[in-house]
Amino acid sequence: MKIWLDGELVDESQAKISVFDHGLLYGDGVFEGLRFYNRRIFRLEEHIRRLFDSAKAIVLEIPWTQEEICEFTRETVRANALDDGYVRLVVTRGSGELGLNPYLCPKPSMFIIASTIKLYPEEKYREGMALATCATRRPAPAALMPQVKSLNYLNNIMAKVEAIQAGALEGIMLNEQGYVAECTGDNVFVIRDGKMITPPVSDGALDGITRQVILELAPSLGIEVTEKSVTRYDLFTADEVFLTGSAAEVIPASSLDRRTIGSGSMGPWTEKFIAAFRELTRTTGTPVD
Numbered sequence: 001m002k003i004w005l006d007g008e009l010v011d012e013s014q015a016k017i018s019v020f021d022h023g024l025l026y027g028d029g030v031f032e033g034l035r036f037y038n039r040r041i042f043r044l045e046e047h048i049r050r051l052f053d054s055a056k057a058i059v060l061e062i063p064w065t066q067e068e069i070c071e072f073t074r075e076t077v078r079a080n081a082l083d084d085g086y087v088r089l090v091v092t093r094g095s096g097e098l099g100l101n102p103y104l105c106p107k108p109s110m111f112i113i114a115s116t117i118k119l120y121p122e123e124k125y126r127e128g129m130a131l132a133t134c135a136t137r138r139p140a141p142a143a144l145m146p147q148v149k150s151l152n153y154l155n156n157i158m159a160k161v162e163a164i165q166a167g168a169l170e171g172i173m174l175n176e177q178g179y180v181a182e183c184t185g186d187n188v189f190v191i192r193d194g195k196m197i198t199p200p201v202s203d204g205a206l207d208g209i210t211r212q213v214i215l216e217l218a219p220s221l222g223i224e225v226t227e228k229s230v231t232r233y234d235l236f237t238a239d240e241v242f243l244t245g246s247a248a249e250v251i252p253a254s255s256l257d258r259r260t261i262g263s264g265s266m267g268p269w270t271e272k273f274i275a276a277f278r279e280l281t282r283t284t285g286t287p288v289d
């Protein structure tokens, strides 16, 4: 596999970063996860724009332009001869003294991995997957901005551990007030009586690119969608719940905390969104070649 690392395409055996890199030492950095389908990268520009927004929020100056990074990403996919797959793009603060001070890191480091990803088994896209409410909450914006896609994923990982230990595949994360923010690695949508709601990003969610696609698709599918605070009650009493993310795409939830949601498998609206999303990924995206 070829890895793009600080301007060079290197073999994965040569793709190494310093033990003094603050991305490793402190989680000081940002990242993006993108999908490519049939040699086209889905929503590339939107992802790279969010990468720059995340970097700006943590005072990390990326030493390339958005256009250059789009090109590096295309180059990395091309170099790995994959038609479909997943891109992980990471920008760290770079190497520096062992102290926290980011201003002692002279140059950020960036690497791009183009590989495959299989997050959930195919049958879960029909049967839906079990969710559990996590004890670990999404951080308050004043603590750690949830909209920043940073390398600080311990909050998400601890929540993921709780979901798995509860026998679920994914976990619902609440915010400080107890409203549903999102899942550990996906946004969430709730359908009841032909209407759809999703938590506003300000309730502690990442501003998901896939979430944005669903908001754009809703009118054409004939369903009204409102961004409003969501409670666990809304999930328990929903007709349908589905999750969205670049890795998971659009996937139904079958239960929450062992309460069946709706029919307990993929519902009709979720089926429509999965079909429309897959059509978009099949027919749009930035060509790699």
Ligand SMILES: Cc1ncc(COP(=O)(O)O)c(CNc2cccc(C(=O)O)c2)c1O
Binding pocket: 033, 119, 156, 182, 183, 184, 185, 186, 187, 205, 206, 207, 208, 209, 210, 211, 244, 245, 246, 247
């Ligand atoms: C916390 C969080 N919320 C929502 C999403 C969905 O955002 P996009 O629609 O832009 O992809 C994400 C991104 N989802 C994500 C990121 C990194 C790893 C994994 C994993 O499950 O291994 C998942 C995420 O990490």
